[in-house]
Amino acid sequence: MALSKNNPYSLGDDLTCGICEGKLRNGQFLKCFHSFCDQCLRQEKKREPERPKSASFPGIGNSAISVAQGVFRVATNFFALDPDGEEIRGLKLPACPICKRNGKAETHDSRQYFFPNIFAEMKIGSVDFTDKLRGKAESSDTLICESCQENNCKVTSFCSDCKQFICATCVVAHKKLSVTRNHSIVSTNDIKNGKNLVDVDNAHTYSTCSSHPSSLSTKLCTICQVAICTDCVSSEEHRMHPSIDVKDGIKPFLDEASTLVSRFTPSRFDKIVVAHLEHKKAIADKAEELRKQIIEDADIARAELLQQLEDKKMSMLAKVSRVESDSTKATNELIKSLEELRIKATTAENYVDVLKRRGTVSNILMARRGGFVDLLKDLTADIANKESSKTQGTLRLHTTSFPFPRYQLKWYSLQYSE
Ligand SMILES: [Zn+2]
Ligand SMILES: [Zn+2]
Ligand SMILES: [Zn+2]
Ligand SMILES: [Zn+2]
Ligand SMILES: [Zn+2]
Ligand SMILES: [Zn+2]
Incomplete structure (x- = not known):
């Protein structure tokens, strides 16, 4: 049994930034599960006085190992924190300002961790997204299918994986193709009637390739540990790098994380x-x-x-x-x-x-x-x-x-x- 079922309170419920106290923008967790905007943390880091050399976070080294195991997302965020291209290993993270204020600041040599607040991403993102979609769904009669783009093809549903309004024919086509069979499809009526897309299972949605904006990153370069699209696989940069299905790439990490949290039983x-x-x-x-x-x-x-x-x-x-x-x-x-x-x-x-x-x-x-x-x-x-x-x-x-x-x-x- 999962802990969260007994314990409804989760630190992921707080959607405000601990620094600017506004709604989290690109929220990031520190290891204490306090959340901050990515931008706020970056400014906090600049304000923080220089630590002695020995005070760099040894945790980063560990994270680098995790990254190698397939946490490409973390790697992306480390670079997001420091766009100057600083090496992951050398990157220093600020101590948590909330913990510091509460007198619980970690000692200089304690590890800091840094990972995206996906709770906020899901809640804030999906609320905004759902609002936008609802507006669009209201006028679905005038929309044409964004997938087949046939004239007179009436929109009936929204695929939250493709992020497209699609027609009844495309819904049937989705069910036939193995790659799209598991896509989450919601009817426009449900959206109009207030179904919140936070309830839609859009697990492991592919991100758009940064080099090829029209393609989804479905592959993982096993050397660079970044998600890439099929065009990238044959590109100059990754041509010599073995790539695997990105979902296979993230599976060991998800499995290990699941195994570890499954041991957080209430009985303990x-x-x-x-x-x-x-x-x-x-x-x-x-x-x-x-x-x-x-x-x-x-x-x-x-x-x-x-x-x-x-x-x-x-x-x-x-x-x-x-x-x-x-x-x-x-x-x-x-x-x-x-x-x-x-x-x-x-x-x-x-x-x-x-x-x-x-x-x-x-x-x-x-x-x-x-x-x-x-x-x-x-x-x-x-x-x-x-x-x-x-x-x-x-x-x-x-x-x-x-x-x-x-x-x-x-x-x-x-x-x-x-
Ligand atoms: Zn902030
Ligand atoms: Zn904290
Ligand atoms: Zn269509
Ligand atoms: Zn789809
Ligand atoms: Zn690409
Ligand atoms: Zn590569």
Whole structure:
């Protein structure tokens, strides 16, 4: 199946010149399938700055080989591009101005190709041609056969190969002769009714011989690779050159081109597209998997972090309680020892009171000898000591960087100092 049946858009549909933006005149394709008037390309080539020597198109060499295989038409056009008679091999073609504008200019050493835009030739040519023919067909009653030129020979048809209005007799004669049997013949009524000659199959129409304008070039000179007429075959120029039927000459080229395009099957493009789509899908799947993984990991990390924060909180609360209880215990002991001191002091006070009021001399002397005053001094020192001693221990908050050391988040730790 041909690609074009699936893909209606073709670069051959554009009939405007990429340089003058007018209707293509003698349109030529470059290898990117952008089209330009032959004349516009020639001017573009003149404008183009000189390329370094190595920048000539190696493609021309290849084209020369193709020419030898029978693409006489290409050869004609190369000369049309450069009428100064420059050798095909030495001919330099301009880079495509449209591609250059779009930043897709070929590198200097890339090959350039050059071939006639036959789409434009067919469409523009046949529209003009059909218009002209239609005018003529309108008055076909007054025309006489351009082939037999018999008087009173009424025109009934147009042969698009002979490019002649012909009579019914000539139509029959066409069918009898093997050379004209395959000519495309359209009735004048069809032309009048608007049949566009673009639909007429005029494949491989012979061109008119440039040396003998009344003859068609039906032969191919195998040496010069140009189409020539039978008169040319025996001319001075080609007499020694073997010539073959021009249609046989172009057949290998057409066959090779057909074979090559027949391999441009849609399935090959589809396969590549499918591979890319599969890749796209694989990337999307992988991305989705990674997104899930990240969310899952973050959820786990968050749970772990929350647990760590919770643990930290609980341990700090426990520490506060422990510090508080240690402090309470110590304070209680201090109060208890103070109470004991107070009892001793009260007892000592009562002792002195009793000694003064009722004590015997012997008791008093014994108390003095027993060091009672020193005991009182010790108690005095103990009391002074208790007075000067401050309450012990405090709760303080210190900043640390739990749980993210790198981020210096503030957290508080507790310290109990004695
Ligand atoms: Zn142009
Ligand atoms: Zn281009
Ligand atoms: Zn006739
Ligand atoms: Zn004919
Ligand atoms: Zn000729
Ligand atoms: Zn020749």
